[in-house]
Each structure stands twice: as C-alpha cells, then as structure tokens.
Amino acid sequence: MDARNGDSATTPRRRPSRLGKLPGRQDWSSWPHYQAAASGFRGYWYPVGYSSRFGSKPKQITLLGRKIVLIRDGGRVYALKDRCPHRGVPLSEGNQQFPGTISCPYHGWTFDLESGELKAAITDGPHSPICGKVVQPTYDVAERLGMVWVFVGDGEQAPPIDEQLPEELVGNAAVVGSRIQPREGNWRFACENGYDEGHAKYLHRTSLWRLFKPMPVWNETRIIQRGRWIYRVQEKQYWDADFPGLGRWSSQAWYKMKPPSKVGNIGNTSTHREVNPVIAAQEFPGFASVSMPGVLRIVYPTFIHYEFYVPVDNDNHLYVGVMASFDRGIRTIPFYLKYLGFVRWLFHGQFSAQDKWMVEVTDAPPEKLYRPDDSLLKWRKLAEDTCEERAERLRGEGIEPAAAPTEN
C-alpha cells in the first residue's frame, strides 16, 4: 500500500547555486567526487514518483539535471531523454500515435520506446530517409515499493535494482507507507542532515513526534562500516549534562517517558519496545545508517524508516520517505492505522518539515565542523571511496566515467 501525497519529480524552482562561490573559501576539495556531485551520482537507481502517476500520458521529470520523459505502454514504464533531436521540443508534450512508440508534437517524429530508434517521421511519409539514422537516448526503468525508479549511468549495464535497495526490503515481505515531496536545497545537504549525529536531539526536541519521548543531550558515537552501509553506533548516551558556568541542560520533562531501559536493543541502543523479529535478525550495529547514493535508514523497534534523497538539480531534490513494517497478516492493520492516523502527519509531516527547513537554509561550505560531524566525514568518505571503486570498474569495462554529471 502506498499512502499518497505530493508529487513526482517536478520541474524545479531555480535559484543561484550557493556552492563554491568565492575562491579561497573552504570547500569540499578533500572529497573531489563528492564536491563534483552537486546534481547527483551517476550509476544508481533513483525513485522518481508513485507508479500510479505514470500512465499513457507522457510526463516529464528532472533527475540529475536531465529532463526525462516517462510513459507507460503495455503495463510497462519507459524513459527517454525529453528533447526531440529534430528541433529540441520536449517529447513529453507529445503523445502516442502507434503502440510501443511516442511521437513528438511538432513534426511527428516517432520513437520506439524500448530502443529509442526513430521509427517514423510522419510528416515525411512512410519511407523517410531519416528513419534508422537517429536514436534517442533511453533509461532503464523499474518499479518497486509502489514507485517508478530510473537508472542514470555512464552507458554501463544497469545493475539489478534489488542489489541497490536496502537488503531487508528485498528478502522480506514488507508493507510500506510513504511520502514524496519536492524540496529546495542540494541533495547532499538533505543527506547530510539525515545522517548528521548532532541535530536530531536538539532540532527535533520540539517536534510533536517526540512530545512524549525523551531525547539525549549528547552521545558518544562511533561510525562503523558493514557492507555498503555505514552505521552510527551509540557507545553512550547522556540524558542531561552540566555545562560549566552555564548550568544543567536536558530536554527531559515531567510529561515525557523515561529514557529506555533494556527492553530491546538495536546495536548498542536500548529501546522502549521489543524489536520485531525480522528487524532483530538483521543485527544492525546501530539504529542510523546511510548508503550510496544517499539512502538513510533509521531502525525503530517495530518498523524501519528510509529516506531517499533524489537529486533533481543543483538546488532541488526529491524527498522520498518510506516507512516499512515487517508484520504479517492481521498485524499489518495496526501499522496502516498508525501510519495513516498519525505517523504520516507527525513524522513524515511535521518532524520532517523541521529537516526541510534546515536543508533550505544550510549554506556550506565554508563550514567549521565539530565532534559529532564525524558522521558527515565518514559519509563523504564512503561516497568518495565508492566513486573511486566504480570509476575503476567502469574503466575495466572500457567506459570512461564522466567527472561530474552533465546534461545529456
């Protein structure tokens, strides 16, 4: 089931890029791939909208700075570059004249959806010599979790999407509730906000979602890598603290629950509730983890929350929040009721709006990092290392990866 709201990737609002404006300012040159990835990393599948939004009427999305037309034919969604090679008109303004094709609205150039081949130029008759000489770039498309996913690469074979999805979502039946929202701000700010060790305890202490739940003041945290994910492992949590010369500070209050004692645990972190057996079986080292190309996983005792930060262009991203429950049968009903009744509004809504606000107003680099930002440094390193590995792999296949995503 998908609880629907919001939109798929839409034509973005433009505003001047805030990155690297002034020479000599501190920048992200220690992570050159990361610094160059303002409009996203190539070589990955990205969710672009709910499956139900893509039908036989062509629809334009923007992904990694490129305009792409999506259309469903025979139950399957196809994706092509959304610029007619004849005179540059968007194919998404056109429609379908023959099964398995899309026709440009201007002069009727007609492209095969699967191969991108120009099959007909209607206004030049059935034997137009241009046919067979033009191929429109296409993109691989998949559907998972009730959404359409598009692969953007450098010409390599797209890996199976299941290799990129969180492992537990592939190997187990899950019911999901989700929210998709176009947001302002670079996708890296959104991802860094998601994985940032420091902010939740302070920024979200006022959220309704945390109204009755205590937040620590600070944590001792270690970042470890397992497979393609890095995890925040909480070594120690401090629920109140004395700040010399200032006084005691805590976000606890009489109406909040007490800090969890060991009912269950995720990694080193105690939980208020027993952990669902499917979640427990994953043996996550920590409750917060991140992987390429910007996927956040927050593990709760009875569900897992994911955030996919989809690069639209340098200054806009698509927020895709997914909540998954691994309960089966009759036990899925409380999950739906809970999700639609309040989680969707409190967590994917008001709580997440605080993150949206911070991502919109973040202006880095320059930046001056502090101890909890080890989480950001490890994420950037993961991105950098993964990019290097991919570049090496592609070169082995005779493909030179583009230094930075470019408009195709």
Ligand code: FES
């Ligand atoms: Fe597309 Fe002429 S611009 S057919």
Ligand code: FE
């Ligand atoms: Fe947050």
